[in-house]
Amino acid sequence: MTTVYYAVHNSSNILFDEIFDYNPILNMLDSGLVPLYPDLSKDKSKSTPNSASVFSCRAFLDFTKNTYIMKNPIDLNVRVEKQKILNYGNRNLDSLYKIRSLQVENVYNFNYSLGYLFFSEDDIDVQVTSPFMHNSNFCKNGYIFPGKFNISKWFRSVNPALQFYDNSDKNIVSEKGDPLMYIKFNTEKNVTLRKFFMCKELEDIMYATIQYKQYEPNRPLSYLYDKFEKAGLRKRTLKLIKENLI
Numbered sequence: 001m002t003t004v005y006y007a008v009h010n011s012s013n014i015l016f017d018e019i020f021d022y023n024p025i026l027n028m029l030d031s032g033l034v035p036l037y038p039d040l041s042k043d044k045s046k047s048t049p050n051s052a053s054v055f056s057c058r059a060f061l062d063f064t065k066n067t068y069i070m071k072n073p074i075d076l077n078v079r080v081e082k083q084k085i086l087n088y089g090n091r092n093l094d095s096l097y098k099i100r101s102l103q104v105e106n107v108y109n110f111n112y113s114l115g116y117l118f119f120s121e122d123d124i125d126v127q128v129t130s131p132f133m134h135n136s137n138f139c140k141n142g143y144i145f146p147g148k149f150n151i152s153k154w155f156r157s158v159n160p161a162l163q164f165y166d167n168s169d170k171n172i173v174s175e176k177g178d179p180l181m182y183i184k185f186n187t188e189k190n191v192t193l194r195k196f197f198m199c200k201e202l203e204d205i206m207y208a209t210i211q212y213k214q215y216e217p218n219r220p221l222s223y224l225y226d227k228f229e230k231a232g233l234r235k236r237t238l239k240l241i242k243e244n245l246i
Contacts, residue, residue, distance in 0.1 A: 002122045002189040004151065005241045006033075007198050009206075010096065011113040011157040027246070029114070033068035033193065036182060040064070040133060066191045067184040069131060070116070070160070072138065076174040080110055082167070100161065103145070107167050110142070112180070115159025117198070117206065118151045119241055125186040126151045128158050131179035138174040141165060144181045151185075153225035155202075155237050156209050158183065197244045205237055 008026040037055075044055045054060050077089035083099050100109040118126050127148040130139050142164040149156070160180040164170060174180070185191045209228065213219070228234055 002120065002124065002187055002191055003194055004124065004185055004191050005119045005194050005196050005245075007117045007196050007202075009115055009117045009157045009159075009198065011111075011115055011159050026114075027195075027197065029073045030195075031071060031073045031177075033116075033183060034071055036067040036069055036133075037061070037064040039069060066187060067182055069134070070180045070183055072174050072176055072178045072180055073114070075176050076112070076138070076172060078172050080108070080164075080170040080172065082108065082169070085110075103163060107164050109145070110162040110164065110170075110172065112138075112160045112162065115157050116183070117155070117157045117202075118185075119155060119237060120152045121238060122187065122189070123150065123152050124191075125149065126158065127184045127186060129182045129184070131182050134179040136174075136179045138162065138172065138178055138180050141170045141172065148186075149221055150225060153228055153234065154209060154221070155206050155228070155233070157206065195246045196241045197246055199240060199244055202237065202240050202244070205233055205240075208233070 008030040010026060041055050044053060050056045074093065075089055076093075077087070078097055079086040079088065080099065085094075085097050085099060087094055087097065096113050098111040098113060100111045103109045125148050127146070128144060129146045130136070130144040138160065139162065142162045145161045145163050147158070162172075209224070212224070212227070216223075
């Protein structure tokens with residue numbers, strides 16, 4: 001068994017002083033990460049013998065192990081017209097939605113900044129992908145940009161960044177409970193999740209990891225991990241997380 005610490009986080013570029021007004025709200029918005037395998041297996045066929053079922057397949061079990069679904073904690077109803085977002089839902093949530101600079105030529109990326117921060121004492125990669133085994137309304141028009149990094153050596157948030165398939169105008173309607181992305185922890189051990197509360201210093205550390213790449217661009221993750229460790233930030237991050245466990 002290994003422990004993964006997590007916090008709910010809004011990764012939009014708001015001022016530091018405003019972040020702490022969000023913390024209690026974000027914690028109440030957290031509907032929890034849903035284990036993938038039980039969510040899928042509840043619909044398995046009762047007429048198929050276990051020996052012939054994919055749900056008993058060793059490869060499928062290994063693939064879904066320690067994989068969680070991030071489900072939408074709110075209702076979302078927006079229209080994207082090139083670089084403009086029209087919010088037809090709750091206008092108090094405008095800060096959660098951003099159009100990012102072009103990642104693919106002539107096709108925009110919709111950044112839904114509500115996400116999670118993870119950290120672990122053990123050497124574990126976290127990997128995010130589209131929720132491709134679910135009928136996700138959020139991903140009707142595109143896919144989640146996949147990514148992976150070591151959560152014992154780096155401290156940054158993960159959130160659903162939706163890359164559109166084309167540059168036509170889009171309606172994104174995603175109801176509460178709609179799967180947004182899969183989050184997988186690559187470890188043979190069983191993962192247990194423990195929640196922590198963000199504090200000002202943890203925010204500072206997280207933004208340092210994000211902004212540092214502007215000072216030394218195009219460095220490999222191994223180089224950044226080494227910087228994080230030698231700066232004492234790994235040890236400090238873990239200490240602050242344990243002091244702020246919920």
